[in-house]
Structure formats: structure tokens, C-alpha cells
Amino acid sequence: MESIIITIDGASSTGKSSLAKAIAKHYGFKHIDSGAMYRALTFYAQDHNLLNDHKFNVDMLIAKLPTIDIDFTNADEIRLNGKIIDDEVRSMEVSSKVSLVAKEPLFRQFMVAKQRKFGEKGNVVMDGRDIGSVVFPNATIKFFLEASMKVRINRRYAELIEKGVQVSVEEVHANIAKRDHIDSSREDSPLIVPENAILLSNDKEGLTELLNIATTEIDKHLL
Ligand code: DC
Numbered sequence: 001m002e003s004i005i006i007t008i009d010g011a012s013s014t015g016k017s018s019l020a021k022a023i024a025k026h027y028g029f030k031h032i033d034s035g036a037m038y039r040a041l042t043f044y045a046q047d048h049n050l051l052n053d054h055k056f057n058v059d060m061l062i063a064k065l066p067t068i069d070i071d072f073t074n075a076d077e078i079r080l081n082g083k084i085i086d087d088e089v090r091s092m093e094v095s096s097k098v099s100l101v102a103k104e105p106l107f108r109q110f111m112v113a114k115q116r117k118f119g120e121k122g123n124v125v126m127d128g129r130d131i132g133s134v135v136f137p138n139a140t141i142k143f144f145l146e147a148s149m150k151v152r153i154n155r156r157y158a159e160l161i162e163k164g165v166q167v168s169v170e171e172v173h174a175n176i177a178k179r180d181h182i183d184s185s186r187e188d189s190p191l192i193v194p195e196n197a198i199l200l201s202n203d204k205e206g207l208t209e210l211l212n213i214a215t216t217e218i219d220k221h222l223l
Pocket of ligand 1: 013039098099103128130131183
């Protein structure tokens with residue numbers, strides 16, 4: 001079988017990672033959540049006092065890049081300099097600042113190089129914002145996942161409550177709207193529907209139906 005790269009792009013909380021995980025499991029491929037990588041860098045900046053509500057020391061974070069190792073365990077958990085930080089990267093604190101980190105071109109270059117390395121051996125499902133447009137423009141198959149604001153708020157709220165995070169629906173809504181704005185209006189690699197991407201909607205379909213639609217499309221490429 002040829003080496004396969006499947007990309008899934010879309011706005012936050014549309015369900016990209018759940019679909020990517022399910023596709024990866026179906027084919028025995030590796031799943032890479034590229035958003036978690038930007039979140040890991042944001043967590044690093046906050047943990048090292050380079051980013052808070054009042055300041056963002058971009059230059060210092062750039063200087064630290066050579067010392068920052070971001071990878072995934074075999075169970076797809078995100079690891080920062082050897083420490084698993086799956087829960088930390090999902091906090092509201094990280095969510096509220098990650099778009100500021102993700103809009104800086106140097107941090108994007110750092111991530112894109114890592115993401116291409118993760119994809120080198122193929123048989124990878126990667127989800128994010130610019131995966132089909134910038135990271136792997138020649139991917140085997142590209143999906144773009146959409147969902148209504150209501151569905152996205154409900155997904156994110158339920159995820160946070162399950163993790164024990166104290167948050168209101170209004171806060172979740174405000175955070176998603178703010179990130180949408182920054183992610184789509186930034187100059188470097190804004191969120192777009194990649195050329196040749198297949199559009200999927202998470203509004204009516206559940207994960208099982210979405211997986212069926214996606215695997216039917218992917219199987220056409222594998223045969
Ligand atoms: O998918 P997510 O919500 O975990 O992504 C977190 C942030 O990272 C999001 O605000 C945009 C950014 N991101 C990006 O700019 N490019 C990617 N490929 C993935 C995420």
C-alpha cells in the first residue's frame with residue numbers, strides 16, 4: 001500500500017480530532033493533533049512566565065525554541081520536553097492565549113517543520129487549520145470539517161466540564177468566537193478550506209456516520 005497522508009482541517013471544536021482519531025484507528029495509522037502542538041508551546045510560554053494577560057515575550061520564546069521538544073507518545077498523548085501534558089494543554093488558560101502564539105510566523109515555521117517530519121513515513125492522519133493547505137498540500141486526501149456555533153459550544157463545554165474545569169457556556173462561546181477571528185484573519189496560514197478538500201458537516205451526522213463517509217472516500221484512494 002502506498003504511503004498515505006490524510007488531513008482534516010476546520011475551526012476549533014468542530015470535532016476534527018475525534019474524527020481524526022477514529023480514522024487513524026480504522027486504518028491503524030498514526031494520529032497527530034497539530035492544535036495540541038501549538039497548545040504545548042503556549043503552555044511552555046505560560047509556565048515560563050513569558051505569556052500572561054499583560055505580556056507576551058515573543059523574542060524570549062523564539063530564543064527558547066531550540067530547547068523545546070514537542071512530540072507524541074505511542075498513545076498519541078502530547079509531550080513537552082518529555083512530560084505528558086494532555087490535560088494542561090486543554091485548560092481555558094491555554095485556550096485563551098493559543099491563537100496569539102499560533103499567529104506568529106516563526107512559531108508556525110517551527111511547527112510546520114515538525115509536522116512534516118511526523119508525516120515523513122506516511123500513514124498519518126493530521127488535523128488542524130493549515131494541514132491540507134500549507135503543511136501537506138499534496139496529501140492523499142483532504143477533509144474540511146464544519147459545525148454550527150451551537151454544536152461547537154456544546155462539544156467544548158461538555159469536554160471541559162468532564163475534565164472538571166469550572167467554566168460557563170458564555171465563556172466558552174466568547175473563547176471560540178475570539179479564536180475564530182484570530183485564526184481566520186491572521187496573515188500567515190489563516191484557516192481556509194484547502195483546495196480539493198471534501199467538506200464534511202458535524203451538525204447532523206454523528207461520529208459513526210462521519211467515519212463512514214470519510215472511509216468511503218479514503219477507500220477509493222486505497223484501492
Ligand atoms: O484545534 P485546537 O483548538 O486545539 O487548536 C488550538 C489553536 O492552535 C487554534 O486556536 C489555532 C491553532 N492552530 C493553528 O494555527 N494551526 C494548526 N494547524 C492547528 C492549530
